[in-house]
Amino acid sequence: MLHKEPDLTIRAAKLYPGDGAAALEDQVLDIRDGQITAITQRRGPVDQEVAIAAPGFIDIQINGANDVQFNNKPSADGIAQMAEGARRGGTAHLLPTFITDEGRRYQQAVTAVAEARAAGVAGIAGVHLEGPFLSPNRPGIHPPDCIRPLDATDIAFLSAANCGTCLLTLAPECAPEGAIRQLSEAGHTVFAGHSAASFAEMQKAQREGLSGATHLWNAMSPLTSREPGVVGAVLASEMLYAGIIADGVHVDFANVGIAARLKPDHLCLVTDAMLTLAGKTDRFDIHGVEIRRDGNRLSDAGGTLAGAHLAMDEAIRNMVQQVGLSLPKALQMASGNPARAIRRPDLAQIQVGLPASLSFLSHDLQALGSYADRHLHMNAIHTPEAQHVPA
Incomplete structure (x- = not known):
């Protein structure tokens, strides 16, 4: 079976997986066809960087x-x-x-x-x-x-x-x-x-x-x-x-x-x-x-x-x-x-195999954007901050 590259990669300085769980640090989400296919800590370029990612x-x-x-x-x-x-x-x-x-x-x-x-x-x-x-x-x-x-x-x-x-x-x-x-x-x-x-x-x-x-x-x-x-x-x-x-x-x-x-x-x-x-x-x-x-x-x-x-x-x-x-x-x-x-x-959760339903926040809890139903939306006013979260 051929490996399929993700449609979208997102790095989060803090990833809250859901249900009250504590944050995971420096996580990269791979998304393909609207589903989360991987959650890793790999280095390298990504499509979008955010401070906080949480279930949508x-x-x-x-x-x-x-x-x-x-x-x-x-x-x-x-x-x-x-x-x-x-x-x-x-x-x-x-x-x-x-x-x-x-x-x-x-x-x-x-x-x-x-x-x-x-x-x-x-x-x-x-x-x-x-x-x-x-x-x-x-x-x-x-x-x-x-x-x-x-x-x-x-x-x-x-x-x-x-x-x-x-x-x-x-x-x-x-x-x-x-x-x-x-x-x-x-x-x-x-x-x-x-x-x-x-x-x-x-x-x-x-x-x-x-x-x-x-x-x-x-x-x-x-x-x-x-x-x-x-x-x-x-x-x-x-x-x-x-x-x-x-x-x-x-x-x-x-x-x-x-x-x-x-x-x-x-x-x-x-x-x-x-x-x-x-x-x-x-x-x-x-x-x-x-x-x-x-x-x-x-x-x-x-x-x-x-x-x-x-x-x-x-x-x-x-x-x-x-x-x-x-x-x-x-x-x-x-x-x-x-x-x-x-x-x-x-x-309700950010988990491999589930639909990607995500909301993004800055460190001061201002909305950066969201992802749902295969659509990424980023608030223009916050995009510069989102792109400069330390890797």
């Missing part, structure tokens, strides 16, 4: 980026533009997230993701539908008049959807009997969110296949002395995954730290980013409600939060600098944990 960051909740909001442009082109913006923060894979909208308009999002994947848009792991099957008691910024119950037609459409991972956020207490089980058995990932569920209702939903919660602590019933609510159910469970927005706006960093200590293998960093991320826009509308950006805070005139202005590399820096996590554990929450949450464990 997976953003399972991103509503927009690069001046594109998914709800406003549910198309393959819109998704490609969003992905470009997300990559500037080091994201390798993402679930474009479509929030509550009129009727069955969410179906356009499912179709758009299927088309983007068929067209070869790199890094599109599937779709996240955040609504419209939410609790009217916990709408957040979602338009209340569009929130509605899940029905048989929705279940039939979603069960037949073929767009990679389908993550569905719903209020379990509002879901029809058996719906969570049907969706889970169809291969979809079901999270609780925008929910006023009790602890008992969460436990019942978990038995039916519920596997996580969306933006922990936000828009959900809180943990109180006599009713643990959604927050308590998530923190008490050894199995439920939880997305968390580590921007210091949505959740106090003390609470982020509590979640990180209780759920080191199930907490997932998400950006919940809107079109302002990597864009020029500082104000926009959600169903006629004006949203303005003030620093890293997005809200309406009444102060209701409306997504986030956050990149994945910033979330990782916050976990290290504000929460006090080790870098390997923070990286695991950006890659390995979300990979398993969406049933893609193959993306």
